[in-house]
Amino acid sequence: MxxxxxxxxxxxxxxxxxxxxxxxxxxxxxxxxxxxxxxxxxxxxxxxxxxxxxxxxxxxxxxxxxxxxxxxxxxxxxxxxxxxxxxxxxxxxxxxxxxxxxxxxxxxxxxxxxxxxxIARTLPIPGLAELGIGFKQVEEAIALRNQVLEMLDIATSITDHAARRALLSFVFVGGGYAGIEALAELEDMAAYAMRYYPELSQGDLRWVLVEATGRILPEVGEDMGRYTVEELRKRGIEVRLETRLESCVGGHIVLSDGEEFDAETLVWTAGVxxxxxxxxxxxxxxxxxxxxxxxxxxxxxxxxxxxxxxxxxxxxxxxxxxxxxxxxxxxxxxxxxxxxxxxxxxxRGGTTSAYIHKYVGSVASLGLHKGVAQVYGVKLRGFPAWFMHRSYHVSRVPTFNRKARIILDWTLALFFRRDIVSLGSLQRPRQEFTEATR
Ligand SMILES: Cc1cc2nc3c(=O)[nH]c(=O)nc-3n(C[C@H](O)[C@H](O)[C@H](O)COP(=O)(O)OP(=O)(O)OC[C@H]3O[C@@H](n4cnc5c(N)ncnc54)[C@H](O)[C@@H]3O)c2cc1C
Incomplete structure (x- = not known):
């Protein structure tokens, strides 16, 4: 000692x-x-x-x-x-x-x-460090929400078609549960928010998932992964399997299948x-x-x-x-x-015991009332999977305080419409005051 x-x-x-x-x-x-x-x-x-x-x-x-x-x-x-x-x-x-x-x-x-x-497992892709954002921390989740809503706000008042297209293109790299859940939830939120943007139409938004292997969500098994691909495609999300991001310099996305386009948002969730x-x-x-x-x-x-x-x-x-x-x-x-x-x-002078736990499977949320799960070999999809996702995670989130607050958040959401305000300026809180001092 x-x-x-x-x-x-x-x-x-x-x-x-x-x-x-x-x-x-x-x-x-x-x-x-x-x-x-x-x-x-x-x-x-x-x-x-x-x-x-x-x-x-x-x-x-x-x-x-x-x-x-x-x-x-x-x-x-x-x-x-x-x-x-x-x-x-x-x-x-x-x-x-x-x-x-x-x-x-x-x-x-x-x-x-x-x-x-x-930490995020990244690759030396040109432009990635400048454009990309991860999805592991709460600040990244807040920033992404603000980013998506801010892009909708900005796009409404822009006349340049190409610039507008880039603002409304959202690229996610990596098809594990972090990437799929982030993409599915944000797409779902943006689809809801569109009712308040009469200047835009659903087709103006472009959501692209880039995955290097031939499947997504390995955590829920092969057939549930295939189901998720179909579900996402039905929602208009472009799922590009066996495709890699080759470059994204200045927001110009180049994929290994030859596709090139501009996007202002790139989320990197390709493993850890x-x-x-x-x-x-x-x-x-x-x-x-x-x-x-x-x-x-x-x-x-x-x-x-x-x-x-x-x-x-x-x-x-x-x-x-x-x-x-x-x-x-x-x-x-x-x-x-x-x-x-x-x-x-x-x-205390005792002996240790081994860690023994057999992985029981996974649940993933794909947006409000949508989900996919494979737990103890039982496969679920749609509302039951989403409900299981919520009940499982609320039972697991640490402390009674956090459980109660999250249940309250969900309960309030039953009675009020979804909040779609972007507080992007949170990331620049001193800007207005600094300008006033000039
Ligand atoms: C978006 C997302 C969704 C997920 N969903 C699921 C799910 O549904 N089911 C599931 O089973 N798993 C899920 N995971 C994976 C799960 O969160 C991780 O496996 C788990 O957090 C690992 O726990 P950990 O304690 O090893 O690391 P962490 O929980 O990441 O904790 C590491 C801590 O170390 C701190 N740290 C880092 N560097 C240092 C340093 N040098 N000195 C001191 N501290 C340091 C960090 O700040 C952090 O607080 C998800 C992960 C993500 C990103």
Missing amino acids: TQERTRILIVGGGYVGMYTALRLQKRLRRELREKKVEVVVVDPRSYMTYQPFLPEAAAGSVEPRHVVVPLRRVLRRCVILTGRVDSVDHGRRVARIQPVRGDAYDLSYDVVVIAPGS KPNPMLARTDLPLDEKGRVKCRPDLRIDGVEGAWAAGDAAAVPDVTGPPGATTGPSAQHAVRQGKVLGDNIARLL
Whole structure:
């Protein structure tokens, strides 16, 4: 031990980080009260994001603030540091912390939990860095909602046909659930909003999904994926399978099937890769760059270090030999709980248990009252799938407070019309005042 008190450092306050800390708060109540243990959670954001609700937040079905959980409120007995862990030297039991402002400093620890999740897996496509936006954070969901509605607003007062077409063309790259749900929810919202834009017609909007493989939504199985393609095409969405984005310089989209057009909105959801900070640790990584774990979530061959979630290669003991669990909230939440329990047990001289969970399938929302699901082998589509999506996720979103607020958002939506205001100026709040000072 580096000090009298055992310091447990949690890198990342997302699914794994927050659930591990919650579990430690519960299991080590006495040790925390007697100051024998300290739990420190480091994250550049002060909240945990419930990502499965981001598409609904983008569509305006739920209030964006309700899909995040403030870490300070739920982790009352932990220390929350708002900053980034730049590197971890586990040999010395020291992490380098980069606060949001000021100089980086070293923080020593006794036990570390590595849970920084994943980041967007991008490709060196010309123009992508300038034009593209991801869909992993609540700010991206808010920005996209504002962007779509602002494009409709601007397009109504523009006479140049080509410029108008570019404003009203929305391209999504990647057909996993993040991309499909974001596209389907935003298209649904825009289709609804069109009743307030008599200057525009439904055909003016162009929604394009670009997917490099021959299928979408692998999470819900092949036939449900095919059903989703048909559904999206019926709604006028162009689903381009086995197609890649080749370039998007200055908003000029070039696809591998030869198609070229202009678009002002490009959403990149083509998969994730483990957080690059993992490469700045002395911990063992697999060929994908994830931390190698044992079945009980301890890091392979290392003492006092644990990992889980998107950043970890966790053996899937329910699968074939060598299989690891995929990057999903379903695993991350459960792993966080097992991880917290295991640390608490070891600290109290007990033994650990393995993480065992067989992936049960997925549910995806495709807009209001539309969805697709495959859970425990049961396939659902349309309203039942959408209803299952909502009930499942509201049961899973952390804290009673967030559940209640989300249910209230949905209830209000039953009685009032959908909100279609674009608050794009939120991204430039000082503009008007700055102009006034000139
Ligand atoms: C739009 C969308 C929809 C999804 N829908 C579903 C779904 O329906 N079902 C499902 O099972 N899964 C879903 N997922 C996947 C799921 O959200 C992830 O698998 C899950 O969040 C992984 O949990 P995690 O704790 O590993 O990472 P995260 O929850 O991403 O948490 C990582 C945390 O680490 C922080 N961090 C990053 N770098 C550092 C650093 N250097 N130092 C400190 N902190 C750092 C981040 O800010 C973040 O808070 C969805 C994902 C997205 C993007």
